[in-house]
Amino acid sequence: MSADDHILEEFTSKEYEFGWNVDLEADEAPKGLNEDIVRFISAKKEEPEWMLEWRLKAFEQWKKMAEPEWANVVYPKVNYQDMIYYSAPKQSAKPKSLDEVDPELIATFEKLGISLTEQKRLTGVAVDAVIDSVSVATTFKDTLGKLGIIFCSFSEAVKDHPELVRKHMGTVVPVNDNYFAALNSAVFSDGSFAYIPKGVRCPMELSTYFRINAANTGQFERTLIVAEEGSYVSYLEGCTAPQRDENQLHAAIVEIKVAKDAEVKYSTVQNWYPGDKNGKGGIYNFVTKRGICEGDNSKISWTQVETGSAVTWKYPSCILKGDNSQGEFYSVAVTNNYQQADTGTKMIHIGKNTKSRIVSKGISAGKSQNSYRGQVHVMKRADGARNFSQCDSLLMGDRCGAHTFPYIDIENKSAQVEHEATTSKIGEDQIFYCKQRGIDEESAVALIVNGYAKEVLKQLPMEFAVEAQKLLALTLEGSVG
Amino acid sequence: MEKIAGQTIVDSLTSQFESFEKSLNGQGKSAVHAIRKSAFETLSNHGFPGPKSEAYKFTNFTKAIEKNLDLDSSSPTFGLDAQLISASEIAGLNAHKIVFLNGIYSEEHSDEVEVQGIKVTSLAKALKADSKSLEGIFNTQANFEKDAFVAMNTAFAQHGVVIEVEANAVIEKPVVLYFIGDCTKSQLTYNIRNLVVAGKFSQFTVIEKFDTIGEHASLTNAVNEFSVAENAHVQYYKIENDSGKAYHISNTHASQAANSNFTANTYALNGAMVRNNLNIKLESEGCEAYMNGLYLLDGKTHVDNHTIVDHMKPNCYSNELYKGIMDGSSKGVFNGKIFVRQDAQQTNAFQSNKNILLSDKATVNTKPQLEIWADDVKCSHGCTTGQLDQEALFYLQSRGIQKDKARAILLTAFASDLLENVSNEAIKIYLGEIIAQRLEK
Numbered sequence: 001m002s003a004d005d006h007i008l009e010e011f012t013s014k015e016y017e018f019g020w021n022v023d024l025e026a027d028e029a030p031k032g033l034n035e036d037i038v039r040f041i042s043a044k045k046e047e048p049e050w051m052l053e054w055r056l057k058a059f060e061q062w063k064k065m066a067e068p069e070w071a072n073v074v075y076p077k078v079n080y081q082d083m084i085y086y087s088a089p090k091q092s093a094k095p096k097s098l099d100e101v102d103p104e105l106i107a108t109f110e111k112l113g114i115s116l117t118e119q120k121r122l123t124g125v126a127v128d129a130v131i132d133s134v135s136v137a138t139t140f141k142d143t144l145g146k147l148g149i150i151f152c153s154f155s156e157a158v159k160d161h162p163e164l165v166r167k168h169m170g171t172v173v174p175v176n177d178n179y180f181a182a183l184n185s186a187v188f189s190d191g192s193f194a195y196i197p198k199g200v201r202c203p204m205e206l207s208t209y210f211r212i213n214a215a216n217t218g219q220f221e222r223t224l225i226v227a228e229e230g231s232y233v234s235y236l237e238g239c240t241a242p243q244r245d246e247n248q249l250h251a252a253i254v255e256i257k258v259a260k261d262a263e264v265k266y267s268t269v270q271n272w273y274p275g276d277k278n279g280k281g282g283i284y285n286f287v288t289k290r291g292i293c294e295g296d297n298s299k300i301s302w303t304q305v306e307t308g309s310a311v312t313w314k315y316p317s318c319i320l321k322g323d324n325s326q327g328e329f330y331s332v333a334v335t336n337n338y339q340q341a342d343t344g345t346k347m348i349h350i351g352k353n354t355k356s357r358i359v360s361k362g363i364s365a366g367k368s369q370n371s372y373r374g375q376v377h378v379m380k381r382a383d384g385a386r387n388f389s390q391c392d393s394l395l396m397g398d399r400c401g402a403h404t405f406p407y408i409d410i411e412n413k414s415a416q417v418e419h420e421a422t423t424s425k426i427g428e429d430q431i432f433y434c435k436q437r438g439i440d441e442e443s444a445v446a447l448i449v450n451g452y453a454k455e456v457l458k459q460l461p462m463e464f465a466v467e468a469q470k471l472l473a474l475t476l477e478g479s480v481g
Numbered sequence: 482m483e484k485i486a487g488q489t490i491v492d493s494l495t496s497q498f499e500s501f502e503k504s505l506n507g508q509g510k511s512a513v514h515a516i517r518k519s520a521f522e523t524l525s526n527h528g529f530p531g532p533k534s535e536a537y538k539f540t541n542f543t544k545a546i547e548k549n550l551d552l553d554s555s556s557p558t559f560g561l562d563a564q565l566i567s568a569s570e571i572a573g574l575n576a577h578k579i580v581f582l583n584g585i586y587s588e589e590h591s592d593e594v595e596v597q598g599i600k601v602t603s604l605a606k607a608l609k610a611d612s613k614s615l616e617g618i619f620n621t622q623a624n625f626e627k628d629a630f631v632a633m634n635t636a637f638a639q640h641g642v643v644i645e646v647e648a649n650a651v652i653e654k655p656v657v658l659y660f661i662g663d664c665t666k667s668q669l670t671y672n673i674r675n676l677v678v679a680g681k682f683s684q685f686t687v688i689e690k691f692d693t694i695g696e697h698a699s700l701t702n703a704v705n706e707f708s709v710a711e712n713a714h715v716q717y718y719k720i721e722n723d724s725g726k727a728y729h730i731s732n733t734h735a736s737q738a739a740n741s742n743f744t745a746n747t748y749a750l751n752g753a754m755v756r757n758n759l760n761i762k763l764e765s766e767g768c769e770a771y772m773n774g775l776y777l778l779d780g781k782t783h784v785d786n787h788t789i790v791d792h793m794k795p796n797c798y799s800n801e802l803y804k805g806i807m808d809g810s811s812k813g814v815f816n817g818k819i820f821v822r823q824d825a826q827q828t829n830a831f832q833s834n835k836n837i838l839l840s841d842k843a844t845v846n847t848k849p850q851l852e853i854w855a856d857d858v859k860c861s862h863g864c865t866t867g868q869l870d871q872e873a874l875f876y877l878q879s880r881g882i883q884k885d886k887a888r889a890i891l892l893t894a895f896a897s898d899l900l901e902n903v904s905n906e907a908i909k910i911y912l913g914e915i916i917a918q919r920l921e922k
Contacts, residue, residue: 070535380841395856398823404851410866413838419849419864425856 032081035059038186041086045155045190048162058175058185065179071342072371072403075311078249078284085187085220144202149233150195151206154222157193164195168226172255172290172319180251180286180313184220188253191222196231196262205461207236221252227262229295234265236464250309252287260295260322265303267460269468272308279338279367282310289316293325293351301328302345303459305468310339315373317346320354320382327356330456334472335368335400344374344391344405349382349415358389361453364400371403378415385415393423394452446472485528487543487629493552495525498636513608513615520625520635529629537756539814539846540785542630545728545754549698552670566590569661569692571720574907576657576688577601579642583662584671584701586640598650599685604641604674618643618676622706622734628758630730634704638674644687648680648710655686655716655905660703664695664726673703679713679741686716686905693723698753700728707735707743711765714742718908722915723752725780732758739765746903747774749784750915759788763797763825774803775899777919778811778843785814792825792855801832804899806892806920810842819860821853828855832862837869837895889921896920 030037038059042052067077144151150161157165175185194206227233237254250272256264266289275282285308291300302316318327329345347356356376364370372391393402404421426448434444449472450457457465457472485491498521505514529543530536537543546552566580579601580590586603594601607615625632644656662669677687693699701723709715715735723729729752735743749755761770776784790799805813819830836845849862869891877887896916903909 393851393853395853395858398826398854398856400856401852401854403853404849404862406849406864408847408864408866409844410836410838410846411844413841413843413868415838416867417865418867419862421849421851421862423851423853423858423860425858 031084033083033085033187037085041187041189044086045158047155047158050162050166051158054170054175055186058182059187061176062179062182062186065176065182067179071313072369072373072405073311073313073340073342075284075340080183083249086189143204147200147203148197149200149202150193152193154188154191154193154224157224161193161195164226165193165224168224168255168257170255172257172292173253173288178288181253181288184222184251184253184288188220188222191224191252193223194225194233194235196227196233198228199230200228201231202233205234205236219248219250219252221250223252223254225254225256225264225266227256227258227264229259230261231259232263234461235267236461237266237268249284250286252289254287254289254316256291256300258291258293258295258298258300258325261297262295263299263301264291265301266291266316267303267464269305269460269464269471270308270312271471273310274308274335274337274339275310277337277366279310282339283308285309285312285314287314289314290319291317291327292319293322293327293354295325296322296351297324298322299326299328301330301459303330303456304332304343305456305460305464305471306331306333306341306343307471309341312339312341312343314343315345317348318356319348319350320356321350323351324353325351326354329356329358329360330459331360332363332453332456332468332472333360333370334363335365335370337366337368339366339368341369342371342373344372346375347377347387349376349378349385349387351382353384353386354382355386357387358391359455360389360391361456362391362393362402363396363449363452364393364402365396367399369401369403371405372421373405375407375409376417376419377407377409378412378417380411382412383414385412385417387415387417389419391419391421392452393421394449395423395425485526486531486534487529487547489547490543490552491525491528494521494633494636497552501637512613513619516620517636520632523626524629524632524636527629536628536787539812540754540756540783542728542730542754542756546700549726549728549753550668550670550700552700563590565663565694566659566661569659569690571657571688571690571907571911573910574655574657574688574905576655579603579656579658581640581658581660581673583669584640584660584673586642594656596652596654598647598683599652599656600643600645601656602643604643604676605639607643608639615643615676618678618706618708619674620706622708622736622762623704623732624734628732630702631704631732634672634674634702634732638672638704640671641674641676644675644677646679646683646685646713649682650680650685651683652685655688657688657690660689660691660701662691662693662695662699662701662723662727664693664697664699664724666695666697668697669693669699671701673701675703675705677705677707677715679707679709679715681710682712683710684714686718688718688720688905688908690720691723691729693727695724696726698726698728699723701730703729703731705731705733707733709735709737709741709743711738712740713738716744716746716904718746718748718903718905719757720748720750720908720912721752721755722750723755725751725753725782727752728754730756730758732760734760734762735770736762736764737768737770740767741765742769744771745773746899747772747786748899748912749774749776749778749786750919751779752782752784754783754785756785757787759786761788761790761799763790763792763794763799766794766796768794768797770797770799771902772799772801772803773899773902775896776803776805776813777896777916778805778807778813779809779919781810783812783814785816787816789818789820790830792819792821792828792830794822794824795826795828797825798829799831802898803834804896805834805836805845806839806896807836807843807845808839810840812843813845813847815845815847816850817848817862818850818852819862821855821858821860823854825855826857828858828860830858830860834862834864835895836866837892838866839868885921889917892920893917
């Protein structure tokens with residue numbers, strides 16, 4: 001055990017790699033939240049009247065709601081009046097090309113290993129980079145434009161495509177859906193908007209890169225993806241945030257609407273600052289993600305790799321309304337030190353012959369708490385619905401916890417629903433086997449963990465899979481309990 | 482004052498509690514009564530579980546009682562004849578028989594247990610004789626602050642049994658408790674409290690059977706407290722076969738000392754609404770706990786099984802298997818929690834819940850829950866819901882077996898898991914017959 005303890009110690013003392021802070025001049029709103037702030041944000045973003053009214057309505061709703069307490073997480077209450085709700089990097093004018101973008105901003109991305117120019121040249125990924133709430137540069141817009149695909153920042157969409165935004169915004173996640181959704185609806189700063197027209201298969205992965213940069217700013221992203229009939233898109237979202245001692249709040253909304261025969265694949269790698277080894281600092285990640293399969297034969301697939309954040313509260317869900325529609329949820333959630341994650345999914349089967357699949361892999365180390373919370377609900381008219389859920393937990397160290405809260409509600413006799421869950425630790429025999437073959441203990445753990453998570457990792461697009469594997473290895477090397 | 486759920490129940494209970502206190506004649510100062518008072522205070526302050534209570538999320542028992550029962554109505558007089566009583570008995574069961582009629586101990590119909598090593602006393606008698614003898618037995622496992630129905634039971638229960646088994650005693654014949662309710666003329670409400678203390682290395686079996694007859698509604702609120710000492714083996718059966726107007730809630734709490742073995746078998750066969758809470762604490766090393774449950778539901782029956790097994794110490798084993806068949810517009814609810822504390826290394830805990838829905842109106846809500854704080858454990862749970870395998874059905878039909886018969890064969894096979902490990906032959910036959918009757922109709 002002593003060797004293990006040593007490695008564990010070494011690993012747990014590892015500092016957050018992406019913890020640095022670039023001095024960007026920020027354009028900030030005053031601290032606190034009231035109607036004036038909502039108006040300020042709206043004015044700053046030069047929004048039309050209807051958008052402001054929408055925000056104000058959401059703010060009214062939010063004031064009436066109470067923060068949810070049912071999740072299996074403990075954290076000091078957020079003081080919503082002690083936060084800055086808008087922070088934008090200062091820019092003289094809108095950049096026309098990458099050359100006009102603040103060089104320091106470009107350097108920020110390069111430190112993260114996601115240089116825009118590199119990305120543009122080598123990988124062909126169109127990146128909508130979001131630094132502190134304002135979309136700075138959008139690449140490949142022209143290529144996408146030719147196909148009729150709209151991929152832009154949310155504020156641009158409000159200005160340029162108000163008819164689309166008004167039609168779809170808030171239809172999947174209503175303003176009063178939950179406390180954080182209402183908050184986001186009132187003060188959302190920016191985000192991404194993607195629209196895939198009928199019959200178009202998006203030729204590249206759409207990707208946004210979120211970062212929280214300035215201190216004390218909550219990031220309130222809003223993403224809306226609309227896939228029209230017969231279309232396909234794969235969308236990537238990645239997050240890293242620099243080291244900060246005060247807890248920062250992130251309350252995002254992602255809405256996905258999928259029409260007949262269309263498919264949306266949404267992948268996330270989340271590596272926000274989890275706090276230091278004493279549980280100080282870190283991001284609060286309270287996110288509402290939901291997609292609806294409106295048309296027949298449509299499909300939504302969520303893949304997430306969660307390694308960061310001090311507190312995570314996140315349940316990407318699928319409403320399977322169209323007949324034969326499919327929902328998938330693949331998740332790897334890793335927690336270490338004092339991290340807490342309460343994450344899972346909801347699969348609501350409404351249409352006939354709807355299928356869903358849930359694969360959740362939790363890994364907890366240190367003193368962290370990792371919970372899976374999911375619901376599979378088969379409604380009365382969902383004949384022939386099928387679900388398979390698997391949620392496994394891997395424990396490393398005897399101070400951490402793994403919890404499973406699956407709700408299975410079946411109202412139709414033809415439904416076939418299976419759920420299974422296991423909890424275990426890395427077997428000493430497995431480690432021994434690897435060591436016997438000349439693989440050192442650290443690599444053995446990385447190998448076993450990667451094997452354990454493989455079912456999920458293989459769902460990720462190439463570029464992400466590499467990053468995700470690196471993150472896993474980095475987070476868990478040597479932490480054998 | 483803040484509004485509490487189940488206010489009307491609390492109101493009618495308040496007047497009942499007052500008249501109960503008046504009738505005590507000197508017993509009012511006993512330790513037991515002090516517990517009753519504080520339980521009732523908890524109940525009147527916090528009320529019953531409301532619609533937002535997570536533990537009663539799918540089973541709004543409070544509302545069901547408010548709607549269907551008039552707790553102010555006076556207790557019915559007996560109209561039960563001996564024939565009815567014997568009809569409720571399990572044929573061929575060789576056991577020490579204790580009978581409760583409308584929730585009241587019946588000396589006339591009960592056996593006098595005169596066997597070396599076991600002492601069976603009626604709770605009413607124990608309370609009258611010397612309430613001191615109940616200290617350390619009464620209210621030691623169940624916690625009235627955690628559940629309103631336990632609080633109600635603690636405040637009111639005057640009937641039940643106290644079973645004490647001496648160390649090293651192996652009791653051959655099981656103790657069987659028949660609870661027979663007569664609701665032909667009026668409604669019935671009763672509280673039952675059974676206290677079971679198993680000495681070191683003792684072995685015995687307790688069986689509970691609940692039957693009600695008649696058209697009127699009834700409420701049974703039962704609490705069992707089991708204290709299982711080192712190396713003791715205790716088997717507990719609960720067979721619940723009430724009328725379709727019966728509301729039944731039970732809380733069974735057991736605590737196990739080192740190397741003890743406790744088995745709870747729960748069979749819910751009929752009723753309007755049934756809620757069984759089963760809580761087992763594995764307080765020392767080397768314990769084994771088995772929880773088996775079968776619910777065969779039809780009509781509007783609503784059965785909710787909540788189980789908690791709390792692994793507090795290392796090297797314990799728990800195994801849980803609950804199966805349900807839902808027909809008509811019945812509703813099955815299952816919630817199984819496994820807690821593995823930080824100390825409880827080398828825990829093995831398994832849980833499985835399987836359901837078959839036979840009708841479009843039947844529903845099932847299941848929540849198998851694991852909460853684990855120790856790392857060197859093997860824990861798993863599985864849960865399935867589906868219908869009969871159409872291919873298996875077709876196979877049997879292709880062998881010349883009629884569809885109805887084929888269906889019954891498959892359902893019986895599904896349920897048979899829960900009969901196989903019944904060690905008492907008479908119970909096994911009795912349950913087998915009931916299941917066959919129900920599934921073949």
